[in-house]
Amino acid sequence: MTTGSYFESIGEHRYRPTPHTGGAWSDDEQHFSPLGGLLVHAIDRYRAASGADGNMMLSRISFDILGKLPVDDCDIEVSTIRPGRTIELVEAVMLIGGRSVVRARAWFLAAGDTSAVAGGAAEPLPHPDTVKPWPMTSVWSGGYIATLDVRATEDPKPGRATAWISTPLDLVAGQTAGPVASFATLVDTANGIAVRKHPTEWMFPNVDLTIHLHRRPEGAWTGLDTTVVFGPTGQGITSTVLHDVTGPVGHAQQILTVRPLR
Template sequence: MDEHRYKPTTHASGAWDPDEQHFSPLAGLIVHAIDRHLAAHPDTGLRLSRISFDILGRLALDECEVQVETIRPGRTIELLEAVALIAGRPVVRARAWLLADNDTTAVAGGGATPLRSPETLDPWPMTSVWPGGYIASLDVRPLAPPQPGRTTAWISTRLGLVAGQPVSPLASFVALVDTANGIAVRQPPTAWMFPNVDLTIHLHRRPEGRWTGLDTTVTFGPTGQGVTSTVLHDLAGPVGHAQQMLTVRPLPAA
């Protein structure tokens, strides 16, 4: 497609509906579009430190366009907005804060304990819980057998995010984060729906490598809302946090 338009393959098909896109690779694509927007401007020494996605509607498995603009320029702090459109209709809006890149090695610290290496772990067939081409494309390696509402796992894929284009480690990392809502299901997705309506990622360090570590807890409230909370890791240790707001509802009886 052209530099702003992308066509998904079947490997992006969703877990709730195979005719929809799974949000995870679309989130990575939006970060890729932000990277391209930043590359067209002089290097400002800023790093993406928070990105928040609002999912506005159905993500049809069809050509999409991603538009990016700077809405708050600055030398030490900048705010970008990205909009993904399908059939001319906005389906995702994202806002990304970029902060100054300074050397704070002397005071760096805190955060969770690094996870065990995925190379020592056995793969888990996530397709036993979820359908869809995206889930089928994943290599999922839990640190322990997944439990309802609580799982820690490494996620990776051998597939490139955008055919024929180099993609940053950040975009590849983000392209797997939305999987968190599926690794620790509290109820079977054959009986309950719990899709997320957003995803917010805060980073204290730029992730590197092909593995995304998800230390995930899922909570359902009593009135139809839920939250998926995740500590994010790469192979060197924790890199940040992710939150997803869920709409929880029983599936209609057949």
Template sequence: MNASAPVVNSYFERIDEHRYKPTAHVGGAWNTEEQHFSPLGGLITHAIDRHQAERPGAGMVMSRISFDILGRLALDECEVRVETVRPGRTIELVEATVLIAGRPVVRARAWFLAVLDTSAVAGGGAERLTPPDELAPWSMASVWPGGYIASLDARPLAPPQPGRATTWVSTGVELVAGERAGGVASFIALVDTANGIAVRQPPTAWMFPNVDLTIHLHRLPEGRWAGLDTTVVFGPTGQGITSTVLHDVAGPVGHAQQILTVRPLGD
């Protein structure tokens, strides 16, 4: 696949019920011949949404999803398999596995909780961010290569600092060609970008890819923008953490955490 010449305006094209072909828009930042995890995370969520829609007792919402990245995300056809591992009327646990060339490369688990009216006691989140339409665009391609980064509209609230940035991101690229993705899947397709907006060290000298992503939501996100209020910490023994307060234009919606493997480039 030629990762420099996108031919469709989507991250994936459906092959059949479970298989998808990534487009060049999915090209990674650490390696442009691999998939950036952000759109793949959205695809997994989209597959889980489709699985849930086919089950009886709709009315629960995704409240947590965790992804473990098990291996190389080649820019090749992928298969997404979903199963319910803990069914219930008010709480369900769903698991998804992504396979490339027959090998598991990602496992995800999502908790769904029943919808109740708790508006009378809602509160406690962070302050709303300055809306994206009041901010100037920033070219993330000045820091990172790859088709995914090139597909983004990024708007920081202030110039990013080492280990600290607050940035809105959105995209005009469909998740799956010809399919309408839900709001949560479209939002999650942007969240893994957080590890690239507040770099502590130049990615030309240091590697700090994440091996997981865990997202907790206290409210379902709405709209096309994901606000990433991100802090990155490197420890002294090769580990790091990217922590993000997640926003939509109406305010905070949850939190994301990523564990990083930190090492000098070339190791």
């Protein structure tokens, strides 16, 4: 698969999912990962249209997934919650069938030269060209998973995996997505690379995703250094150090609802 897109634009703020967004848990719902990228893309477009300061960087975005994500047209409403010259908070709400299904809030922080004190991040991952492909479709089904090029630094273990993810597909047909939107399109995949229990036996969908970035990611690869913990009372956490090909860029967290299928 080398062509296509996850979404088509059918209006100024309206998008139609393609079959490539198909979910891993059910054929009649979308995988959240492309939707997360689409929300970042919508925020980028909103800020560009409003003349926002391009020197401010997306430093944190949190997504609350409010319910099922049907494969249907969606509208995205974006607004500024807290304007500012050095700190800005933007909110995006995705609606499907007139119902809010995802709410995202993004903090933008002013950029400056702090290279003299930069440090403390994890070690870079092996370059994706040096590690072997991993057939993620052997664990998961769905249109989205089928679009991915997945390369694991070693064979995934229950609750622990490190992998590179990329896709040849555009986020939105005919539109150029920015580097953060393209990177974010793949981050939600983290909950599927280090499964503790097979998804035909247990469900562990995430109800949120929060991404913190200490620098802007670049390039076509999203690196996921992921650990999954299941607690004793039905909750779990997927924690990921995020990388691009030059090194770590931030962290992601997902809270899981864990329950048996049988």
